[in-house]
Amino acid sequence: MSGHYESTRRRLTAKQAETVSRLTHCAVEVLREKGFAGLTVRLVAAQAGVASATAYTYFSSKEHLVAEVFWRRLSAMPEDTRTGEDRTTCVVTVLRSVALLVSDEPQLASAVTTALLGRDPDVEHLRMRIGIEIRKRLITALGTVSEDDQDLLEGLEMLYAGALLRAGMGYDSYLTIADRLESAARLMLA
Numbered sequence: 197m198s199g200h201y202e203s204t205r206r207r208l209t210a211k212q213a214e215t216v217s218r219l220t221h222c223a224v225e226v227l228r229e230k231g232f233a234g235l236t237v238r239l240v241a242a243q244a245g246v247a248s249a250t251a252y253t254y255f256s257s258k259e260h261l262v263a264e265v266f267w268r269r270l271s272a273m274p275e276d277t278r279t280g281e282d283r284t285t286c287v288v289t290v291l292r293s294v295a296l297l298v299s300d301e302p303q304l305a306s307a308v309t310t311a312l313l314g315r316d317p318d319v320e321h322l323r324m325r326i327g328i329e330i331r332k333r334l335i336t337a338l339g340t341v342s343e344d345d346q347d348l349l350e351g352l353e354m355l356y357a358g359a360l361l362r363a364g365m366g367y368d369s370y371l372t373i374a375d376r377l378e379s380a381a382r383l384m385l386a
Contacts, residue, residue: 216254218244220265224304227262232307237261256318262311263322265304269297270329275336284385286337291356291377294330295363299370309364330356348384355380 208216222243226235235258241251255261276289298305312323334352335341341349356377363373 212254215244215246215250216264219246219251219254219261220268223258223261223265224301227303227307228301231303232258232262232310235262235307257314257316259311259314259316260318260322262304262307263314263319263326266298266308266312267322267326270294270326273297275333283338284382286339287334287352287385288378288381290330290333290337291352291381292374294333294356295359295370295374295377299374305370306364306366309361327353351384352381355384 219240223235223240226240226243230239237251237255237258238248240258240261241248244251255264273293276286276293298308311319312326314320331349331353334349338345338349359373359377359380362368363370368376
């Protein structure tokens with residue numbers, strides 16, 4: 197994405213967007229070193245060279261910060277615009293790409309699961325935006341969604357949500373989850 201990012205709390209100037217970008221980047225670095233339990237907004241702020249008070253103007257909690265990291269990665273992920281492929285292939289591509297979004301960073305992946313389950317209003321807002329973005333991608337992959345397809349769409353949403361929760365809890369790797377998502381989606385779309 198180019199230009200100004202929309203923050204959960206407000207519109208950002210270019211300078212503010214740079215600060216938020218540094219904070220989200222440093223959050224991933226701190227997660228790699230200390231895990232979610234050791235992550236604090238203050239620690240991230242120090243690593244980013246930002247005052248704690250400034251960091252808290254953008255992020256209400258560490259859960260909010262981690263949810264923002266995931267949101268930014270998801271929104272920066274290119275939309276699949278395959279034409280001529282069947283809808284099953286397109287849906288599988290969407291589900292695999294979402295499942296593998298944080299697969300190469302286990303600390304971040306685990307933190308995202310914990311963060312997105314939080315009750316912080318800013319996290320709830322991002323969780324809604326994330327769900328809408330994934331729904332939009334699934335609708336695009338399905339093509340025209342008829343009234344009969346609403347149950348299918350909701351089933352696919354439940355499928356990826358449950359699969360990502362399972363991976364985030366450590367029951368399976370994200371790669372295994374991506375494979376299982378593919379198998380289940382193919383069964384649903386058959």
